[in-house]
Amino acid sequence: MIIHTYKPPGLLSAFVDYFWYMESQNTACQNELSLPDGSVDLIIDLTADQVLMATASNETLRLNPVFVCGPHSRHFVICNSLVTRVIGIHFKPGGAYPFIGYPLDQLHNVMLSMDAIWGHLAGKLREELLELPTFEQMFHRLHDRLLQLAVKPLDRHPAVQYAIEHVSKKNAQTDHVQHIVDQIGISHRRFIELFQRETGYTPKRYSRIRRFQEVLRERNERQKMTDWSAIALDCGYYDQSHFIKDFRAFSGLSPTDYVTIPGRHHNHVHL
Structure with missing residues (x-):
């Protein structure tokens, strides 16, 4: 398993805790629990065209490969595949709001495909990242695109x-x-x-x-x-x-x- 993180500088540092990149190869598809931490993650799966997740009540969700895990107060289940390659954004508490646009309480315990918010630009972002050969380049591209994709002013009350x-x-x-x-x-x-x-x-x-x-x-x-x-x-x-x-x-x-x-x-x- 390979995991890398990157803390964005400048304006984004007030909203984003870190970007993260993970790749792994599993001998078996072992699912895992993800526990609530008071924040939001935006996730881009670089291997699958559809992602399987499950709620705490065992409801299976089929999501597009660019999706948001809203603020949770219950665990959810990550349905891992044999080969995983994922990049994501871990927002600071309250930091996701300018980029999601929805009042975040509407996404409480919700996972949502980002094309519902960003339209075709969500898929375009993934395509751009897939063309880049290194995670460092992906982090920098993600930094630039995230600034452009904000749907609310970049400020916090x-x-x-x-x-x-x-x-x-x-x-x-x-x-x-x-x-x-x-x-x-x-x-x-x-x-x-x-x-x-x-x-x-x-x-x-x-x-x-x-x-x-x-x-x-x-x-x-x-x-x-x-x-x-x-x-x-x-x-x-x-x-x-x-x-x-x-x-x-x-x-x-x-x-x-x-x-x-x-x-x-x-x-x-x-x-």
């Missing part, structure tokens, strides 16, 4: 950006929302509308997902640490049942069933 920075802090509590509202000087209702539009989540749900992600990061950094309870308490869960409830809600697994795929991000888990 300052209230949403402020809230993301504060809600994303380790051990942030959901009751911080009122504090944020007091700081930004807009109504609670307007703040919730803006936050859902640009991130796809309510602030409370986003905070829960970020806390869940903090647990996964801690677990993978402490490879020899098997005490999930200690990690959960360190990350702000008030008891074991609270932690297990969130873990099951977001992953469909119990903590003891969580096994990451070697060489992959901690959100990619053996099915």
Whole structure:
């Protein structure tokens, strides 16, 4: 398995966490779970003309090879093929909105072919990438085209950006929302509308997902640490049942069933 990443400079750095490229050859088609992380990925499959994915409720989706995984609060299933070659964009929380155009809460737990948004330009982008011999060239082409394909102005509402920075802090509590509202000087209702539009989540749900992600990061950094309870308490869960409830809600697994795929991000888990 080969994985490369690239952090775009300049204007895109405010919206995109990184571009990524992956290629692999599998001896068997092993499906995997992808867990929610509070963000959005745009994916371009460079091998298949149609991509198979599945929802947490086992609904099979057949997507065009350029598609978006909207903001999820449940896992979804990646149906791998024997040969995989994929490039993608991992947006920062709230960063996908100018390029998707839809209010992101309309794409909550949704995967959508990008020709519904970009029309024929989605397929044209894939064709351009297929003509390039190296992933470095693909990254640079993707950078240039993404700037051109934005469907909304490249700006972020300052209230949403402020809230993301504060809600994303380790051990942030959901009751911080009122504090944020007091700081930004807009109504609670307007703040919730803006936050859902640009991130796809309510602030409370986003905070829960970020806390869940903090647990996964801690677990993978402490490879020899098997005490999930200690990690959960360190990350702000008030008891074991609270932690297990969130873990099951977001992953469909119990903590003891969580096994990451070697060489992959901690959100990619053996099915």
